[in-house]
Amino acid sequence: MSLSSPHPANVDSAASEQALLERRARLLGPTYRAFYRSPIHLVRGSGVWLYDAQGRKYLDAYNNVASVGHCHPRVVEALSGQAATLNTHTRYLSEIILDYAERLLGTLPPRLGHAMFTCTGSEANDLAIRIAQHSTGNTGVIITDFAYHGATIATAQLSPAAVGAAGVPARHRAVAAPDTFRDGGRAAHDFARNVAAAIEDMRAQNIRPAALLLDSAFSSDGIFFPDASVMRDAADHVRKAGGIVIADEVQSGFGRLGQGMWGFANYGLAPDIVTMGKPIGDGHPMGAVIVRPQLVSSFGSNTGYFNTFGGNPVAAAVGIAVLDVIEGEGLIENARTVGAYTGELLAALQSRHGMVADVRHNGLYFGVELMAEDEATAAAKTSSVVEAMREDGVLISSCGPRGNVLKIRPPLPFARDNAEQLAEALDRALSNW
Amino acid sequence: MSLSSPHPANVDSAASEQALLERRARLLGPTYRAFYRSPIHLVRGSGVWLYDAQGRKYLDAYNNVASVGHCHPRVVEALSGQAATLNTHTRYLSEIILDYAERLLGTLPPRLGHAMFTCTGSEANDLAIRIAQHSTGNTGVIITDFAYHGATIATAQLSPAAVGAAGVPARHRAVAAPDTFRDGGRAAHDFARNVAAAIEDMRAQNIRPAALLLDSAFSSDGIFFPDASVMRDAADHVRKAGGIVIADEVQSGFGRLGQGMWGFANYGLAPDIVTMGKPIGDGHPMGAVIVRPQLVSSFGSNTGYFNTFGGNPVAAAVGIAVLDVIEGEGLIENARTVGAYTGELLAALQSRHGMVADVRHNGLYFGVELMAEDEATAAAKTSSVVEAMREDGVLISSCGPRGNVLKIRPPLPFARDNAEQLAEALDRALSNW
Known part of the structure; x- marks a missing residue:
């Protein structure tokens, strides 16, 4: 699940993802852009989890559509x-x-x-x-x-x-x-x-x-x-x-x-x-x-x-x-309590990482604003954090006119240990700066 | 299935349909208009058939959405x-x-x-x-x-x-x-x-x-x-x-x-x-x-x-x-052959009913244009034919700027005996003029 344990099928998977991307460009055209430098080929979803074609498991902290959990x-x-x-x-x-x-x-x-x-x-x-x-x-x-x-x-x-x-x-x-x-x-x-x-x-x-x-x-x-x-x-x-x-x-x-x-x-x-x-x-x-x-x-x-x-x-x-x-399943209550807990974990990161300028949230909807010496750098770093999280098995994205706000919006059955995994991954990603 | 054999639950069903219509108007508002003077409360669909809450069976000769058959x-x-x-x-x-x-x-x-x-x-x-x-x-x-x-x-x-x-x-x-x-x-x-x-x-x-x-x-x-x-x-x-x-x-x-x-x-x-x-x-x-x-x-x-x-x-x-x-299931071939057969049956009605002015079709898509002494009468009669067909257990509709064209567009698995039922019901409906 982390950068230090690369999946053995990584080389094959890169080749097959490349083939998939080419086929996709040919059939769907350039309007269909994929998330991530190395897009993810998903094959299964369950609760807060998504699985790729190599069996790798991702904590979904972004997809609000599968809001009561993937494939409930x-x-x-x-x-x-x-x-x-x-x-x-x-x-x-x-x-x-x-x-x-x-x-x-x-x-x-x-x-x-x-x-x-x-x-x-x-x-x-x-x-x-x-x-x-x-x-x-x-x-x-x-x-x-x-x-x-x-x-x-x-x-x-x-x-x-x-x-x-x-x-x-x-x-x-x-x-x-x-x-x-x-x-x-x-x-x-x-x-x-x-x-x-x-x-x-x-x-x-x-x-x-x-x-x-x-x-x-x-x-x-x-x-x-x-x-x-x-x-x-x-x-x-x-x-x-x-x-x-x-x-x-x-x-x-x-x-x-x-x-x-x-x-x-x-x-x-x-x-x-x-x-x-x-x-x-x-x-x-x-x-x-x-x-x-x-x-x-x-x-x-x-x-x-x-x-x-x-x-x-x-x-x-x-x-x-x-x-x-x-x-x-008491999901509104869960959004409130786990949301509050996640908010605390993210706020703790703010005190440890200078680039975290603001953490705002309501329930399970979080914006984490990152700052750097200039706006372009902040945007590039935000994008890199999103990529690093993906490599670490946690899916988030970014938003805002300057592209410098991490957008975190997990399915509502998000649990306390999911929140901890998210915060730990974000801690690692931010530590690389 | 016909006007001559009213369903025993008709009185109850009218009351329950009225209650349903009132609830519908209250919850969904006036934008939601229903087909037919007496709207149909559907509960089941299969192939070319639709069933209402009283168990009455309708031949669907209108719904193009369930094109390969209801609930295939x-x-x-x-x-x-x-x-x-x-x-x-x-x-x-x-x-x-x-x-x-x-x-x-x-x-x-x-x-x-x-x-x-x-x-x-x-x-x-x-x-x-x-x-x-x-x-x-x-x-x-x-x-x-x-x-x-x-x-x-x-x-x-x-x-x-x-x-x-x-x-x-x-x-x-x-x-x-x-x-x-x-x-x-x-x-x-x-x-x-x-x-x-x-x-x-x-x-x-x-x-x-x-x-x-x-x-x-x-x-x-x-x-x-x-x-x-x-x-x-x-x-x-x-x-x-x-x-x-x-x-x-x-x-x-x-x-x-x-x-x-x-x-x-x-x-x-x-x-x-x-x-x-x-x-x-x-x-x-x-x-x-x-x-x-x-x-x-x-x-x-x-x-x-x-x-x-x-x-x-x-x-x-x-x-x-x-x-x-x-x-x-060879549905394009079916649309062609059963479409041609249905077209023949409808053309035969044209020779027997003066108000049928034109029958046009391609595959299983039919327009039957009805004429009368004036446009308003033609539109009213077209509407009455659609209503009579519904009473007779066959669903069709109408179209065109003058509202005088019967629109017949059944699911593609429409069979020869379905075509015959459609034509016989239309014959009965037209005979009432």
Whole structure:
């Protein structure tokens, strides 16, 4: 599991990985980039563990999609059973989608009365924006300046992390993310004011905001958990200007932050729409848009909206199973307690390694910001730490506009000994500098 | 199975369906509309059959998603097996996605060299448009005037069937669909000329076409199979103006048309991009974009495109299973022969029922156009025929800008006796006028 014990099949494995990479480039093309200098050929997953073709075991401290654990038997059973029974669309009646909607809505504030189902988080954010524009009659959307909200044309235009600032159309506004660390947390302190200024700037160009769209953990921006009051003030500004508030819980939702099911609740926010994706089906392609009924009273009749696969009985069965597991295995409690313990271990590293400038977290979602003599060096070192961890058998990644924040986001059944393995590996990786 | 033998549980079932509808309206909201005056509460599917909560059996002559048959055991086995083993994203290497890409690309012209995977047909068309705009530098898209291409913001703007003509932005152009029936097939005859005129009209407003986007069966427009030459000429016009050709095979692909796997091949068309959805995974949420490599050489590096669930090992296993079944069970041959037989039975109805104005088909995809004294009456009668068929245990639907075309599109294992049941039920429904 460590650099000092190379696997005997390493030479063969390098050759076969090279062949796989070439075949991949030929068939899938250059859009398909792999993680790591030496990409991993995975063949099996179970709980917090992933296994490669040579039988090497990796502690997964990154993949939020398999959120209740890779290949959870309860989820697989629900998937298999329903797929063998009925899998059709929502133009016919089905009880299981209603059972699922009821369960999901039960985890949310009562004013969010309707559940709509998509197949991805991108589709969920795309639909949320569409509903926001349709219901407000406005067009502009306010996001943070290194946000990621999806891969459809409309959501990519709201994802400067992917398309760059120049890829955001003029009708939208990207405000500084509420960075709680740099400049003494000035951007976090000024966040609501910056949103107000963006609205003013829009107004000067005769644009009105349809929505404020925020990832509750500011995942791509670098992982931040600003004060509740600035978040609520920002929401107030947008509402006063005629817009609505969309909480993007695609990354932060389903118990990850350890205080409850949803990240926005930590701010005392009352969003008008909540979007969900990644962890919702433990890997099954699902997304959801939870919405105040008033916003969609005429949406369907004016747009003919329909999603062929969204909310089919198989997705509903999987969704229920995921909720069952979160509840039955106490995963929110686990995210809180093991998250706190992991946070302590990471904070201890900060005292031992000068390059660790900030450790921030909520539940099992961690941002570890690394600093060096200049930004380019910090980014290169961050990347090297991620690579060294992979060689050491622990999977993490990085994020943020400067690429200098370690992104740690393990499946929720992460245990105390998993946390120790993570911290020890990170200690070794940081010690190499 | 017929109106003359009402199910004994009908009264109870009506009450329970009413309760289900009320619960549905409360939880999912008004966007979720159900088929039929008395919506069907489905609980099981197998092959070409669907079963409701009262045990009533329906012949499915409409659902193209469960294209190799509802709950096909080979597909369910592949799904269950892979979901229990590994389900993660494409940033890691995996062989099964390459095996699937190779199989899928093997069914297509060699110049279409790369496969990219999404989770829905909407996402596939959205990505295709994004690639077209990115690679050509142009913005306009040409579609038909009652097309449907998806539910994302960008694809809905190219779906006048859902959003109306007013919902199509000014940079795009909707041309008359190549209707092979009305006015002696004039719109079909003039199709290429109409595309050329749209390009001229764009040019006058300084817009250049990024793509011609066509459903190979013109599904929403009323189901047409125009002459190959006009389709090729239309494609030539767009290419000369700097645009590319996208074949939308979300409805027509995977053997339905009985001549091969893809509808565009019937026209001798050489598309630059082919999009896939609905039948690709027999109900599993999948989509694909097959593209000429030149078009995506810089797409990924400029856009950071990534799809979290798209092309995961579970989707690949399901996709391979679907191709295995199409091949192993001779479903393309079945679509051709049973399609021809069904076509004969429907044509015989035309000679007996004056309101049947046109029967058109290719393989197992049928449009039956009904006429009456005026358009409103024809639409109402078409709707009544669909309802009567449902009461008689056969599921079909309708399409077209006037709502007067019966849309018949059964799963591919449709057998000769299924065709006879369909034709007999349609005969009864038409006899009531």
